[in-house]
Amino acid sequence: MDSVGNVISTRVRVLTREGLHGRPASQIATMLSKRDATLTLVKTDDTQARADCSSVLDMLILAAGFDTELQIFAEGPDARVALDEVKDFFNNKFGEKES
Amino acid sequence: MELSVNLTNSFQGIAVSPGIGIGRVMKLAGPGNVAPERLSIGDSGIEAELERLRCAITATADQLLSLQNELRRKLNNLDADIFEAHLMLVRDRTFVGEIEKRIKEEKCNAEYALYEALEHFQKVFATIRDEYLRERSLDLRDVGARLMENLTDVRDVMKGLDDSRVIVAASLTPSETARLDTSRVLGFVLETGSVTSHTAILARSLNLPAVVGVPGISLANLTGADKLIIDGFSGRVIVNPDSRTEEAYRLKARAADEFQARMKADNALPPETVDGFTVPLALNLDSACCDFSQLKGAGISGIGLVRTEFMFLNPHHHPTEEEQFEIYKKLLIDAGDLSVVIRTMDIGGDKVAAGITTLNEENPFLGLRGIRLALRERKDLFKAQLRALLRAGVYGNLHIMLPMVSSVTELWETREIIDELCCELQEQGLEHVRELPLGAMIETPGAALIAGELSRICDFFSIGTNDLVQYTRAIDRGNEHVSYLYHPAHPSVLQLIKKTVEGAKEGGIPVAVCGQMAADPALAVLLVGLGVNELSMVESAVPLVRRAIRSVSMYETVQAAEAALKCARAADVEEIVAGLLKTRFPEVAEL
Numbered sequence: 001m002d003s004v005g006n007v008i009s010t011r012v013r014v015l016t017r018e019g020l021h022g023r024p025a026s027q028i029a030t031m032l033s034k035r036d037a038t039l040t041l042v043k044t045d046d047t048q049a050r051a052d053c054s055s056v057l058d059m060l061i062l063a064a065g066f067d068t069e070l071q072i073f074a075e076g077p078d079a080r081v082a083l084d085e086v087k088d089f090f091n092n093k094f095g096e097k098e099s
Numbered sequence: 100m101e102l103s104v105n106l107t108n109s110f111q112g113i114a115v116s117p118g119i120g121i122g123r124v125m126k127l128a129g130p131g132n133v134a135p136e137r138l139s140i141g142d143s144g145i146e147a148e149l150e151r152l153r154c155a156i157t158a159t160a161d162q163l164l165s166l167q168n169e170l171r172r173k174l175n176n177l178d179a180d181i182f183e184a185h186l187m188l189v190r191d192r193t194f195v196g197e198i199e200k201r202i203k204e205e206k207c208n209a210e211y212a213l214y215e216a217l218e219h220f221q222k223v224f225a226t227i228r229d230e231y232l233r234e235r236s237l238d239l240r241d242v243g244a245r246l247m248e249n250l251t252d253v254r255d256v257m258k259g260l261d262d263s264r265v266i267v268a269a270s271l272t273p274s275e276t277a278r279l280d281t282s283r284v285l286g287f288v289l290e291t292g293s294v295t296s297h298t299a300i301l302a303r304s305l306n307l308p309a310v311v312g313v314p315g316i317s318l319a320n321l322t323g324a325d326k327l328i329i330d331g332f333s334g335r336v337i338v339n340p341d342s343r344t345e346e347a348y349r350l351k352a353r354a355a356d357e358f359q360a361r362m363k364a365d366n367a368l369p370p371e372t373v374d375g376f377t378v379p380l381a382l383n384l385d386s387a388c389c390d391f392s393q394l395k396g397a398g399i400s401g402i403g404l405v406r407t408e409f410m411f412l413n414p415h416h417h418p419t420e421e422e423q424f425e426i427y428k429k430l431l432i433d434a435g436d437l438s439v440v441i442r443t444m445d446i447g448g449d450k451v452a453a454g455i456t457t458l459n460e461e462n463p464f465l466g467l468r469g470i471r472l473a474l475r476e477r478k479d480l481f482k483a484q485l486r487a488l489l490r491a492g493v494y495g496n497l498h499i500m501l502p503m504v505s506s507v508t509e510l511w512e513t514r515e516i517i518d519e520l521c522c523e524l525q526e527q528g529l530e531h532v533r534e535l536p537l538g539a540m541i542e543t544p545g546a547a548l549i550a551g552e553l554s555r556i557c558d559f560f561s562i563g564t565n566d567l568v569q570y571t572r573a574i575d576r577g578n579e580h581v582s583y584l585y586h587p588a589h590p591s592v593l594q595l596i597k598k599t600v601e602g603a604k605e606g607g608i609p610v611a612v613c614g615q616m617a618a619d620p621a622l623a624v625l626l627v628g629l630g631v632n633e634l635s636m637v638e639s640a641v642p643l644v645r646r647a648i649r650s651v652s653m654y655e656t657v658q659a660a661e662a663a664l665k666c667a668r669a670a671d672v673e674e675i676v677a678g679l680l681k682t683r684f685p686e687v688a689e690l
Contacts, residue, residue, distance in 0.1 A: 017457065019232050044660050055193040057220070057239065058182060065229035066457075083166030 003069045008083055009073045011044070012090035019065040024094035031085050036078035039086060044069040053086065110196025110313055112288070114334035115299035117639075119352035120286030121345060122323045123216065125264035126556065127271070135210040135247075140202075148202045152195075152209045155249040159189045160247065188242045194220070210250050217243040227384030230459060263363070267318055271298045274294060281305055281487035283594075286329045288313055288336055300329075300385060304640040306359075308632040310334050310487045346577035362642030366398040370645045374652040378627050380441075380645060381427065381635040383613055389563035399440035403635025404500070404561065404613040407484070408445055417480060423487035438496045438628045440561065440611075440635075443484055447472045448566075455480070469503025469540070474512055485513075486520050500561055504539035505546050510556050513537070519561025540613075542566035547595035550602020560603050561602035561635070568592050586669030593629065593663055593672065601631035611635055620684070627653070650684040 014020055032039060032053050038054035041062060051058035052066075064070060068078075074083040089095070107191070125453065138189050167182035188194060197219065201212035217240065224236035265281040269290040287302050292311030302309035308331025321327075321338065328337040332355070360515035371377045381403030410418045410426070416664055418426075429613060431439055446455050447468025456476050460466035488499055501513060524531040536558035541547050550560065562586055568574075571591050574581040586592075596612075603610045611633035614621045618640035623646050626634060634644060659679050665670040 019229055021232060021235055022188075022238050026184040026187040030183075031461075052192070054193050055189040058237070058619055059192045060191075060232070060235045061220070061223050063227040063229055063232045063462040 007066070007073055007075050008079055009071055010042035010083060010087050011069065011071050011089055014070070014090070015069045015093045016096055017041065017060035017066050018096075019068070020059055020062065020094075022056065022060065024089070024096075027054050027060040027094070028059065028086055029056050031089070032082060035076075035082040035085075036080040037074055039075075039082060040073045041073055041074065042071045044071055078080050106341060109335055109337040112283050112310040112313035112334045112336060113292075114309075114331050114513040115292065115311050116287075116302035116307060116331050117355070118286065118306065118331040119355060120265050120308045120327070120331070121348060121352070122263055122265050122285040122326065122588070124267050124321045124323055124327055125284075126321060126323065127268040129268060134314050135208075135214050135251075137211040138208040139207050140208060142206065144355075145203055145206065147511065148200060148207075148209045148212075148468065150464045151250065152198060152202065152213075153161070153244055156189055156195065159242070159245045159492075160186060162249075164187065173355045175631065179531070183244050184238060184556060185245075189246060191603060193238070194242075210247065213247055213250065218377035231457070231537055250536040254312075264323075264328055267321055267327070268320070268377040281307070283446060286330055286331065287320070290314070290318055300637075303637060305587065307331075307637070312335055322497045334560075359642070362646055365645055365649070366644060368398070369647070370398070370648045372627070372648055372651055372656070376627075376653040378648050379633045380437075380641055381611070381613075381633055383635050383637055398640060399437075400444060400633070401440070402434060403440055403611055403633060405441045406445065407438060407442060411444055411446060411480070417455075418483075420483040420487045420490075423484060424490050425496075427487055427491035428494050431491055431497055434495055434606075435507060436496060438498060440498040440499040440500050440559075441488060442502055442540070443470070443488075444474060444480065445469045446477075447503075464569070467541075470501045471503060471505075472511070473501075476511060478516075482516060482520060486531075488522065489517070489520060489524060489527055489531040489535065492535050493530050498536040498538055500538040500540060502540045502557075502563070503542055503554065503566075505543050507549070507552055507556060510537070510539060511554065514556070521584055541599050543570045543609075544595055547599045547602070550599045552602075552611065554603050554606025554608050557608065559609050559611065562596060562599055562631070564612060564616035565591070565616070567595060568616075571595060586673075587614075587619070587622055588625070588663070589677070590664065590666050590672060591667040593660070596626070596629050596631070597660075597664060609633065616642065621673075623647055623681050624651055624656050624679065625660055625672075625676050627651075628656030628658070628663075630660075651679065655679060655683075657686045 009059075015053060028039075039053045039066070041053060041059065043049040043062065043064065049062055051062040053059065072083060074080070076082075155413045163182050163186045167186070175309040194216070198209070199250060201207065202209060202216050205212065205215075215356040220239055221236055223232055224239070227233040261287050265288060266279065269287045270292065271287070271289065278673040284305075285306040287298055287310070289298060289309070289311045290313055292298055292626045299309055299311060307330050310329050310331060312334075326339050328335075328340050328345065328391070330348070331353075337348075340348070351522065358397035369377055370380045380398070380477065381401045382399050383406075384402055385406050407423075410423065417607070423435070427441065430441075445468070447466060448464045456466060456467070456472065465534045467476055479533040485499075488497065491497065504510065517535075517537070521531060521533050530628050538559040538561055539546070539553055539557045540563045541550065541553075541560050541565040543566070546553065560630060567586050569587060572584050572586070572589060600610050610630070612631050613635040617626060618642045619634035623634055623644045629646065636644060656679075659675055662675050666672045666675070
């Protein structure tokens with residue numbers, strides 16, 4: 001995990017076939033609503049493509065399909081715990097059973 | 100009945116549900132539809148528009164919550180999760196921010212700001228390369244439609260009406276139609292859609308006329324002050340008819356009603372030709388949900404086609420074996436002794452289901468669809484479905500049908516999988532049937548030409564005429580430029596049906612037809628003459644087809660079929676069947 005000033009960050013990959021779609025995006029936004037932190041997703045191969053994790057629409061427009069690599073930046077009092085939660089969520093394939 | 104109509108105030112669409120509707124227009128606007136009117140509100144109006152937007156958002160969120168709860172109850176939690184994403188979207192910072200920005204900067208009404216914001220995001224989504232994620236724009240569109248509805252509040256508008264109306268819209272989503280007060284709907288006129296679209300099916304089940312495929316430009320200028328006649332038999336829509344035209348249509352409507360009532364009364368009579376041959380009639384179902392108590396009086400012999408694609412449409416959740424098992428089991432128990440033909444998932448072609456495959460095919464109709472997709476790409480889903488079917492088979496008279504079969508190998512492979520699954524189920528101690536009748540859909544000329552070989556390794560055929568016509572005539576059903584060539588009665592199609600029937604005889608198996616052709620009384624008679632054993636169709640088509648069969652002799656139908664096979668053009672065939680029907684069954688010819 002990197003840390004610049006009070007911004008911390010980590011790198012994740014989209015592991016599900018369907019990509020970061022509506023359900024996982026809304027779960028991420030829901031997780032964050034309980035934390036005092038701002039999280040931003042940035043595509044590592046296109047740093048112009050960013051999404052605020054409190055907005056489902058932002059994350060959908062980011063269009064993070066299968067195997068997309070993303071850098072997550074977190075800021076705020078709960079940054080650490082929120083970042084860990086979201087990172088685990090990515091690594092656990094958004095809790096989805098591959099159907 | 101020939102009606103002369105002043106053509107300047109009428110337009111032609113596709114009739115998808117029979118009947119006549121006469122009444123004023125109720126226009127439903129939605130995003131991507133007709134743009135809502137842009138009203139300038141000035142600085143002073145901004146706060147009021149923002150407040151209207153906030154109210155509509157709250158109302159939409161409330162509806163989504165109650166819909167979610169309702170669905171959870173109905174579906175045992177399956178599928179209700181999608182509303183979670185919709186709930187988040189309707190309050191989404193980026194989305195709402197974009198609408199508010201437009202109200203403030205452009206000083207326009209909330210509807211217009213919403214419309215513009217949706218257009219903006221649709222454009223953004225359109226640039227996404229991942230097809231599945233690109234289609235997530237549908238989620239936003241659905242939320243946008245609800246929000247728009249709450250801004251304009253259709254139901255309140257309908258409540259305030261003192262008369263019933265003809266619904267006019269670019270298109271209708273299932274959730275929009277579900278919220279209409281259908282007791283006050285006289286019919287539907289839509290810009291887009293087809294015989295098989297959701298609204299068409301709904302209209303037929305409600306016995307309301309519907310016309311689709313009406314050019315948007317014709318609909319754009321209609322208002323609530325305009326009166327429409329919609330003719331669900333011919334597909335004609337007439338705006339502000341003169342009194343003579345209206346009177347003529349009222350007569351036609353009454354004649355049609357009386358005719359329908361008489362048809363219904365025939366339901367108890369067997370579908371038997373005058374010389375005593377019975378042609379079993381079966382039903383096509385678009386989902387595994389069917390109200391069998393209603394079917395009791397419909398005089399049918401079974402369910403000739405249950406489509407299962409509907410279960411795979413939710414991209415967020417594909418049904419598990421257990422969920423499918425419960426659905427099939429219930430259907431079979433409800434059906435009692437009736438035979439039930441369940442078709443395994445027919446995905447591909449025009450039936451795209453997000454999340455099933457990541458293939459990007461240039462020509463999906465000639466691609467991995469039906470059984471091909473099941474065997475090559477999603478064997479996992481196919482196996483789960485077959486396991487569920489084998490287990491459910493214990494509870495009724497189940498037949499399995501495979502879509503898009505084009506070679507004997509596909510049947511062999513499927514049989515092998517079924518054997519393997521039976522062993523698995525045996526080991527797991529799960530109750531199941533070892534032998535289920537396995538049928539092949541005949542939908543391609545190739546399959547028809549090897550029908551003899553296929554008939555030896557399967558238990559029945561069902562001809563899917565919609566696809567058979569498309570592949571035989573080499574025309575894309577959705578391509579308007581070649582739609583003039585779409586003739587089910589074309590001799591080339593009839594030759595292939597004959598070939599299929601002959602092939603079936605070699606293996607001693609029956610042939611059904613479950614395409615649109617079986618639902619057309621004139622063509623149904625022709626199919627009987629060609630030697631088809633069973634006709635399967637939507638429920639609303641049963642009375643007419645029954646009457647047609649009861650009015651001809653088998654001898655006549657065979658003669659008509661023989662004459663038709665010698666024709667060179669579809670028009671000649673149509674003339675032959677129309678001639679037969681006109682003498683035997685004049686009421687149908689009139690409609």
